Structures are given as structure tokens and as C-alpha cells.
Amino acid sequence: MAVRGVWVRHNDPARGVADRVGGPILEAMHDETLSLHGHGRLSCSLREDASGLALFLDIDGTLLDIAQTPEAVVVPPGLPDSLKRLAERLEGALALITGRSIGTVDALFRLPATAVSGLHGAEWRGADGRTATIATTEAFELARQHLRRQTADMPGVLFEDKGAAIAAHYRLAPEREAQVRDLMADIAGPVADGWELQEGKQVVELRPRGRDKGDALVSFMGETPFRGRRPVAIGDDVTDEAMFAAANRLDGLSVRVGLDGRPSLARCRLGAPSDVRDWLARISA
Numbered sequence: 447m448a449v450r451g452v453w454v455r456h457n458d459p460a461r462g463v464a465d466r467v468g469g470p471i472l473e474a475m476h477d478e479t480l481s482l483h484g485h486g487r488l489s490c491s492l493r494e495d496a497s498g499l500a501l502f503l504d505i506d507g508t509l510l511d512i513a514q515t516p517e518a519v520v521v522p523p524g525l526p527d528s529l530k531r532l533a534e535r536l537e538g539a540l541a542l543i544t545g546r547s548i549g550t551v552d553a554l555f556r557l558p559a560t561a562v563s564g565l566h567g568a569e570w571r572g573a574d575g576r577t578a579t580i581a582t583t584e585a586f587e588l589a590r591q592h593l594r595r596q597t598a599d600m601p602g603v604l605f606e607d608k609g610a611a612i613a614a615h616y617r618l619a620p621e622r623e624a625q626v627r628d629l630m631a632d633i634a635g636p637v638a639d640g641w642e643l644q645e646g647k648q649v650v651e652l653r654p655r656g657r658d659k660g661d662a663l664v665s666f667m668g669e670t671p672f673r674g675r676r677p678v679a680i681g682d683d684v685t686d687e688a689m690f691a692a693a694n695r696l697d698g699l700s701v702r703v704g705l706d707g708r709p710s711l712a713r714c715r716l717g718a719p720s721d722v723r724d725w726l727a728r729i730s731a
């Protein structure tokens with residue numbers, strides 16, 4: 447059933463941004479913090495000195511390699527320590543901005559003092575420890591139960607409970623993509639006032655409506671210790687485009703992980719999460 451009033455963000459950033467790709471990438475060639483090398487004009491290397499920067503990092507597909515299921519991700523030894531040291535070096539101006547819940551981020555990284563925005567910008571924990579979370583509604587609780595039940599009957603489709611967001615992953619059953627989309631559209635109907643559909647890499651999600659990753663970045667930049675620094679946003683997926691746009695607007699840097707050639711507002715690209723981790727290890731050493 448098609449649902450009126452639910453905005454589906456397409457997993458195809460070619461819509462609306464393709465005409466802007468040439469400009470930002472060419473601009474990056476003149477940026478003092480970047481130099482292009484290697485895999486053609488889309489790749490970049492980030493400078494080795496992070497002073498004056500504010501870092502905004504997505505997690506899955508950016509810091510961590512994407513796994514077959516959300517629970518199967520591996521946090522490489524040393525990464526949490528790198529992030530902790532780097533946050534200290536940046537006087538706290540490092541935030542994780544992710545589709546995961548803050549609770550899951552803390553379970554993965556065990557960095558309770560680190561600034562985080564979860565659920566694609568909806569949840570918030572500032573560098574001073576203040577938090578903002580989303581209260582669910584009765585209708586959303588029904589949607590959660592419904593999705594859990596329905597996905598149990600769909601082999602290969604994985605239900606993910608993120609608290610104020612719920613998701614269905616079809617990475618293990620890509621042939622069920624259309625079925626998952628239809629199901630999520632049905633589920634979204636009764637909660638369309640407060641939640642909206644979000645597509646990602648082989649996942650469809652029902653997430654809180656209203657704030658995106660770009661809003662999260664701008665909010666952080668308005669606060670100590672981020673204020674006055676130059677934002678660097680690194681991400682890999684469609685929801686990171688809002689974060690790239692915000693960083694670009696604030697005269698910052700935007701980096702998309704992945705050399706698949708998909709159009710992006712990011713001003714430069716890195717090949718893989720291991721490139722991001724290598725850079726973080728170097729600048730935090």
C-alpha cells in the first residue's frame with residue numbers, strides 16, 4: 447500500500463546532486479588541507495595535523511567495515527583508543543554522527559564521554575554530557591511489534607530494534623528488497639506524523655522525523671568545544687549527504703568513503719573505512 451505523507455529518502459543521490467559534483471571536487475584541489483592523488487580526481491588525502499578541526503564521523507561504512515548484520519560489525523583493536531586520544535587532542539571537538547542509537551554506540555566503543563548524535567541526528571549527547579532522546583508513542587510501539595512479527599516470517603530479512611527507530615535489513619536476502627519496501631511503507635502509515643522512512647545500504651528504516659545529520663553537525667558547531675573550528679564530515683551513505691552539505695556551508699571539508707562513483711556533495715573521497723582508520727591513527731599518534 448502506498449502511504450500518503452511519508453517521505454521516502456531515495457538511495458539514489460543522483461537525483462538533485464549530480465549537477466553539483468564537478469564544482470566541489472575541483473574546489474577541493476585548491477583546499478590547503480587536501481591533495482588529490484592516486485585513484486583519479488575523486489580521491490583525496492587528509493592532512494596529518496588535525497589542529498583547528500572539528501571531526502564528525504559516521505560509524506558503519508566509515509569507521510567500521512559493513513558486516514552482513516548490524517551486530518556482526520568488528521571494532522578493530524585500537525580504534526576506540528585512537529578516537530579517545532584524538533578527542534582529547536581536539537579538546538573534545540569530535541562527534542560520532544550515526545544511524546545507530548547512542549546506547550549501541552556506547553556498547554560498541556565504550557567512550558561515554560564522547561559527543562554523539564544517534565538515529566541520524568535525532569538523538570543527541572553533547573561534549574558536556576547533556577543528552578536528548580526521543581520518546582516513542584503507542585502507535586510506534588505497535589509498529590515495532592508489527593515489524594518484528596512480519597520480518598520473522600521473511601527468511602533473510604533482519605529486524606533491528608534501535609529504540610526510537612526500527613529497521614528491516616535485506617542484505618542477506620536482496621531479492622526481498624521490494625517486499626521490504628512495501629512492508630515498511632505499510633508500517634510507516636500510522637506513525638507518519640512523528641516518523642519517516644529512510645533508505646540506506648540494503649536497509650529500510652523508520653526513524654524519527656525532523657532532524658538529520660546536517661542539523662546535528664550544525665548544532666555541535668554552535669557549542670563549545672566545536673565552535674570556531676573547521677568542520678570535517680566523513681561518511682559513506684545517503685544520510686551523510688546532509689552532513690556533507692552542512693560542512694560545505696560552514697567552509698568545512700566533506701569526505702565520502704567509497705570510490706563507486708556515486709554522485710555526492712562530498713568534496714573528496716577516500717577508498718574504504720581502513721583509509722579513515724589509518725588517518726585517525728596517524729593524527730592521534
Ligand SMILES: [Mg+2]
Pocket residue numbers: 504505506507508681682683
Ligand atoms: Mg554509514
